[in-house]
Amino acid sequence: MRVAIIGCGFIGRKRARFLPGGTLVACFDVVPAQSKALADETGAHQLASWEDALTRDDVDAVIVATTHEALPKIGLAAIEAGKHVLIEKPAARRAAELEPLIAAAARKGVQARVGFNHRYHPALRKARELVDAGEVGPLMYIRARYGHGGRLGYEGEWRAKPEISGGGELIDQGMHLIDLARWFLGDFADVQGFAGTYYWDMPVEDNGFMLLRTSQKQVAFLHASWSEWKNLFSFEVFGRVGKLEVSGLGGSYGLEKLTFYRMLPQMGPPETNVWEYPAPDESWAAEFAEFVEDVRLRRTPSASLLDAAAALRVVEEVVRSSAPRTGT
Numbered sequence: 001m002r003v004a005i006i007g008c009g010f011i012g013r014k015r016a017r018f019l020p021g022g023t024l025v026a027c028f029d030v031v032p033a034q035s036k037a038l039a040d041e042t043g044a045h046q047l048a049s050w051e052d053a054l055t056r057d058d059v060d061a062v063i064v065a066t067t068h069e070a071l072p073k074i075g076l077a078a079i080e081a082g083k084h085v086l087i088e089k090p091a092a093r094r095a096a097e098l099e100p101l102i103a104a105a106a107r108k109g110v111q112a113r114v115g116f117n118h119r120y121h122p123a124l125r126k127a128r129e130l131v132d133a134g135e136v137g138p139l140m141y142i143r144a145r146y147g148h149g150g151r152l153g154y155e156g157e158w159r160a161k162p163e164i165s166g167g168g169e170l171i172d173q174g175m176h177l178i179d180l181a182r183w184f185l186g187d188f189a190d191v192q193g194f195a196g197t198y199y200w201d202m203p204v205e206d207n208g209f210m211l212l213r214t215s216q217k218q219v220a221f222l223h224a225s226w227s228e229w230k231n232l233f234s235f236e237v238f239g240r241v242g243k244l245e246v247s248g249l250g251g252s253y254g255l256e257k258l259t260f261y262r263m264l265p266q267m268g269p270p271e272t273n274v275w276e277y278p279a280p281d282e283s284w285a286a287e288f289a290e291f292v293e294d295v296r297l298r299r300t301p302s303a304s305l306l307d308a309a310a311a312l313r314v315v316e317e318v319v320r321s322s323a324p325r326t327g328t
Contacts, residue, residue: 007065093166136239147228168204174224193318
């Protein structure tokens with residue numbers, strides 16, 4: 001697969017390093033120095049505009065790794081040009097922005113994947129494998145937390161500007177939590193929560209608290225935070241006969257690990273098994289390899305535009321319900 005990357009910042013450069021089954025042939029960034037650096041490093045062609053990627057015959061797929069306000073515009077143009085696309089999450093600022101992309105992908109017959117790379121962390125993949133095998137029994141609920149503490153000047157960065165980002169921590173790390181919860185439990189019929197700004201002086205939320213329930217009464221209790229201070233990832237899945245606990249994502253989030261607590265017939269202390277994953281983050285490579293297979297097999301990606309739209313609707317409902325009420 002011959003790939004163009006639009007957006008050569010931190011995520012775009014990371015994508016360029018993990019392209020199993022693909023070759024980077026072109027790149028563009030609104031900061032020319034960034035695209036030049038990536039082009040010099042990889043041998044790709046530095047483009048004068050992102051539109052140039054869509055007219056090249058040697059580009060099969062486009063990775064869109066820009067700031068949020070540009071994701072749906074560039075994604076839609078790539079789809080209309082007949083290119084397969086991998087759009088970084090959240091894929092848009094609002095669910096409604098994805099409707100034209102969903103329609104266009106179906107009409108053009110191209111594959112459109114959203115970058116929910118957390119599904120491809122080995123601990124979470126193993127957890128899903130155990131759930132699918134019935135090892136923890138029918139699922140009851142999920143409890144998850146994800147957060148970091150920002151950095152000096154965080155309130156002045158683009159993520160703090162709603163016209164660019166579309167929101168704060170809910171649309172940032174919260175999207176990963178919502179997507180993972182849906183991956184295990186399915187769609188949520190009841191959405192409650194609160195989006196609040198507790199520490200950072202910004203017009204978007206720095207904490208999001210969510211209480212989500214499926215039509216089968218399964219619950220996900222999620223907290224995404226930009227005031228965690230010590231980077232944290234914790235994802236617990238509770239079944240009727242066991243519990244799965246994923247902790248860490250590697251790097252500053254600590255060793256990635258899955259612990260399986262299996263209930264014994266007599267109850268009491270559970271049987272415990274632990275899997276540790278000290279290797280470097282392989283989720284980006286695993287995700288792209290599956291994208292290549294999506295295109296080869298002409299199958300709908302497992303992490304699709306529909307998944308992104310569903311997660312964004314959860315974010316929107318939590319933000320809406322948090323807005324101050326007016327009137328008497």
